[in-house]
Amino acid sequence: METGGWISMILSVGFVTTMFITCLYKVLTYKESTEHMHGMNIESDDLEEDDKI
Amino acid sequence: MTTTEGNVRKSESWNSRLGVILAVAGSAVGLGNFLRFPGQAAEYGGGAFMVAYFISLALIGIPICWAEWTMGRYGGQYGFNSSPGIFRLILKHPAGKYLGVLGVVIPVTIYMYYVYIEAWCLGYAVNFLQGGLNFGESVTIDNYINYFNTFIGAAEDGSALGFDINQVGIYIVLVFFLNFFLIYRGIAKGIEFFCTYAMPTLLLLGIIVLIRVLTLGAPNPELPEQSIINGLGHMWNPGNLFEKLKNPQLWIAAAGQIFFSLSVGFGVIITYSSYLSEKDDVVLSGLTATSANEFCEVGLGGMITIPAAFVFLGAAGIAGQGTFGLGFKVLPMVFSQMPAGALFGFIFFFLLFLAAVTSSLSMLQPGIAFLEEGLGINRKQSVAILGLITAMGSMFVVYFSKDMKALDTIDFWVGTFLIYLLATIQIIMFGWVIGIKKGWEEAHKGAEMRIPNIFKVIIKYISPVFLLTILIAFILEKIVGINFETGEFSATGYVADLIGGENHEKSPVALMSVGVIGAVIVFVMILINTAGKRWDKLDEEGKRP
Numbered sequence: 001m002e003t004g005g006w007i008s009m010i011l012s013v014g015f016v017t018t019m020f021i022t023c024l025y026k027v028l029t030y031k032e033s034t035e036h037m038h039g040m041n042i043e044s045d046d047l048e049e050d051d052k053i
Numbered sequence: 054m055t056t057t058e059g060n061v062r063k064s065e066s067w068n069s070r071l072g073v074i075l076a077v078a079g080s081a082v083g084l085g086n087f088l089r090f091p092g093q094a095a096e097y098g099g100g101a102f103m104v105a106y107f108i109s110l111a112l113i114g115i116p117i118c119w120a121e122w123t124m125g126r127y128g129g130q131y132g133f134n135s136s137p138g139i140f141r142l143i144l145k146h147p148a149g150k151y152l153g154v155l156g157v158v159i160p161v162t163i164y165m166y167y168v169y170i171e172a173w174c175l176g177y178a179v180n181f182l183q184g185g186l187n188f189g190e191s192v193t194i195d196n197y198i199n200y201f202n203t204f205i206g207a208a209e210d211g212s213a214l215g216f217d218i219n220q221v222g223i224y225i226v227l228v229f230f231l232n233f234f235l236i237y238r239g240i241a242k243g244i245e246f247f248c249t250y251a252m253p254t255l256l257l258l259g260i261i262v263l264i265r266v267l268t269l270g271a272p273n274p275e276l277p278e279q280s281i282i283n284g285l286g287h288m289w290n291p292g293n294l295f296e297k298l299k300n301p302q303l304w305i306a307a308a309g310q311i312f313f314s315l316s317v318g319f320g321v322i323i324t325y326s327s328y329l330s331e332k333d334d335v336v337l338s339g340l341t342a343t344s345a346n347e348f349c350e351v352g353l354g355g356m357i358t359i360p361a362a363f364v365f366l367g368a369a370g371i372a373g374q375g376t377f378g379l380g381f382k383v384l385p386m387v388f389s390q391m392p393a394g395a396l397f398g399f400i401f402f403f404l405l406f407l408a409a410v411t412s413s414l415s416m417l418q419p420g421i422a423f424l425e426e427g428l429g430i431n432r433k434q435s436v437a438i439l440g441l442i443t444a445m446g447s448m449f450v451v452y453f454s455k456d457m458k459a460l461d462t463i464d465f466w467v468g469t470f471l472i473y474l475l476a477t478i479q480i481i482m483f484g485w486v487i488g489i490k491k492g493w494e495e496a497h498k499g500a501e502m503r504i505p506n507i508f509k510v511i512i513k514y515i516s517p518v519f520l521l522t523i524l525i526a527f528i529l530e531k532i533v534g535i536n537f538e539t540g541e542f543s544a545t546g547y548v549a550d551l552i553g554g555e556n557h558e559k560s561p562v563a564l565m566s567v568g569v570i571g572a573v574i575v576f577v578m579i580l581i582n583t584a585g586k587r588w589d590k591l592d593e594e595g596k597r598p
Contacts, residue, residue: 001286008100009289013352015107020348023341027070030337030501 065134065240066328072245074338077325078345079248079411081316082255084170086350087405088380091288091358093310095371097303100291103351104298105307109519110347113308116508116516117317117476118343120483122335123496125326127487134327135423136320137581138588143482150585155475156320157423157577160416161439162467162570163319165446166460167416168232171409172224173205173381174402181398185219186385194370197382206454210562213454225451229444231410236417237436240328244414251407252345258404259353265397266361272391279367284360287368301526308523309469314350315343316415318476324419336500349408357401358384365390377457380405417443423577427584442573449569453562458550462566465547470532473524480520484513 067073094102128139136156141149180186188196205221206213216222235243271280297303312318326335358379362371365387374383388398417439424435453459483492489509496504529535534545544554550563 001282002290004100004294005286005288005290008103008291009285009355012099012103012107012289013356016344016347016351019340020344020352023337023344026337026501027074027341030070 066330068241068245070333070338072241072249073325073329074341074345075248075252076244076411076415077316077322077338077342079252079408080319080321080325080415081314081342081346081412082252082349082408083314083412084174084376084380084405084409085310085313086346086408087354087358089376090310090314090350090354092374092376092379093306094355095288095359097300097306098292098294098297099289099355101294101297102303102307104294105304106310109304109308109311110343112511112519113476113480113516113523114311114315114317115340115343116512117480118315118322118339119336119496119504119508120480120492120512121317121322122326122339123492124479124483124487125323126329126331126333126335127495128323129327129329130331132426134324134426135419136323137423137584138426139323139327140482141585141588143487147585147589150581150588151578152478153320154574154577154581155471155478156323157419158570158574159318159320159467159471159475160418161420161443161577162446162463162573164232164413164416164420164443165569166450166463166468167409167413168229168443168447169205169221169225169450169460171228171406171413172221174406174409175228176204176219176221176224177381177385178399178402178406179224180219181385181388181395181402183218184395186398187389187395192386192389194366194382194386197386200385201377201381205457206451207456210453210455213451221451225447228410228413229447232413232417233436233440235410235414236421237432239432240418244418247414248411251411255404255407255411256349258400258407259349259357262397262401262404263353263357265391265393266357266364269361269364269391272364276367279364281360281364284363285356287363287371288355288359302530305523305526305530308519309527312472312476313468315346316412318472318474318479319416320419320475321415323479324422325415327422332499334499334501336496336504337502340502361387361391423580423584427580427587429587442576446569446573449565453565455562458560458562459566462547462550462560462563463570465531466567467570470527473520473527477517477520477524480512480516484517489513 067076094106096102124139124143128134128142131142133139133142136153137150138153140153140156141147143149144152177186186197186200200219202208203212204219206215213220214222235247237243238246267281269281271277273279291297316322322339329335359371362379362383366383370383371379384401385398388394388401391397420439420442421432421435424430424438425432428435430438450459450463487495489512492512493504493509531545532548534543534548535541536543544552544557546557547563548554549557550560551567553559
């Protein structure tokens with residue numbers, strides 16, 4: 001493996017790994033991240049009917 | 054969105070922030086990350102390809118991703134969850150809804166053949182476990198080529214419909230029902246539930262396979278040059294960087310990979326994000342989903358596939374293999390030769406299967422959303438209609454399995470060409486129709502991070518120009534058939550299949566495949582016309598949020 005190959009690999013893999021971990025850390029540590037989203041219902045009417053049955 | 058008789062209301066949503074991110078990331082992470090990307094990067098010289106790849110990520114991947122997330126959430130506030138409805142809202146013109154036809158046609162049509170490939174992954178995983186892919190000591194690549202051709206029915210039309218454990222038929226039925234079961238369960242209980250478990254599992258399996266590959270060393274003492282270090286070199290060595298960057302085909306390949314990999318231009322993200330509320334962040338969420346996809350692609354796919362294949366087969370064994378050749382002929386042989394290969398082969402193909410399911414689910418939701426909001430029908434009805442349409446389409450692709458002609462033709466015209474077209478429409482719509490000022494404000498509602506201001510210029514000017522350039526270059530190279538090095542024209546295989554060419558007869562299967570695409574487009578256009586009347590009525594009655 002050439003020096004250029006090492007540089008190319010380390011920069012590429014390092015960049016995407018750092019970006020992924022940083023973004024995930026921000027999402028998981030944000031204060032509202034565990035709260036539910038703001039939609040109204042989760043299921044459509046026919047699914048609710050199924051549950052009643 | 055689910056509608057009640059003559060009325061409209063928002064009724065579905067994601068359960069958690071992480072859930073929507075995993076679902077979008079799951080949509081993006083697919084076979085392309087582990088098979089297509091490594092093949093492309095190695096072919097064009099890892100270092101040079103990565104320069105074009107990251108530039109494309111910054112100039113089109115991330116900007117279109119943010120644009121789609123923002124337009125989707127905006128449409129969702131007005132009760133729209135599909136591209137036709139959202140485009141009609143943004144363009145404020147009745148004709149706008151027809152522009153959104155591609156946002157339904159692309160994912161639905163791709164699903165028709167993607168489920169076939171998904172079934173290959175499940176079939177290979179099962180067969181690794183039960184020993185069907187173990188050909189003993191005197192194994193050659195021909196064993197795996199023959200196995201693949203028999204498994205998928207490549208030798209003859211109709212031969213894929215067998216239901217033996219070594220044939221793809223039974224797996225198609227299984228994955229088809231799995232997809233529709235999950236989609237019937239809805240956004241939170243179906244898609245989000247599955248992705249919440251599947252994505253972390255996929256990451257874990259990917260890391261396990263990665264560790265196995267990186268610790269292979271040089272397994273054949275007689276061929277010490279076939280080591281994992283040299284395998285990584287085969288993948289990442291840049292060669293003559295500046296000379297390679299002058300090749301327009303490298304740029305088309307890199308931009309194309311960003312497209313297919315991130316699922317931008319599919320009409321999927323716009324639907325997924327429409328189930329968010331105005332207070333939900335889209336900027337950080339979009340970037341996180343993108344980065345998850347990039348980690349799987351570059352960090353896992355780039356480190357596993359080519360190096361592993363090189364160690365056992367050398368450079369000559371990899372050369373000229375396309376995505377499927379690498380994935381379903383070369384890699385099975387590689388796994389069969391490594392210690393505990395059956396287990397690692399199973400893990401790898403089960404990983405691909407999970408990646409494929411999370412992607413195929415996302416291809417169904419735009420169709421479901423459109424049918425429900427456009428025709429005012431409930432989940433059972435929308436699932437039944439979409440199930441029937443996609444089952445007919447999938448049957449067509451599976452039946453005409455000889456040389457994968459139907460799959461290949463639909464993949465080219467829809468999975469490549471139309472995606473470029475939709476992405477171009479989307480970025481122009483965000484930058485020029487909504488406008489950067491309003492689009493910027495909309496994107497930052499509830500945002501947990503600011504988009505750097507440089508992206509105002511990128512989204513408005515650079516992304517559309519870059520996209521149009523790539524689109525024109527793609528048309529010139531792949532459709533018109535120009536050779537960029539010699540300047541000569543000759544009809545490409547895809548075009549010659551349709552109109553004939555020198556020493557190239559028309560292909561009836563290719564013609565029928567284009568006919569299927571046309572039929573889906575016409576059918577969706579008719580439905581959009583019907584939906585438009587319904588939406589106009591709801592607007593007149595003031596029943597829209």
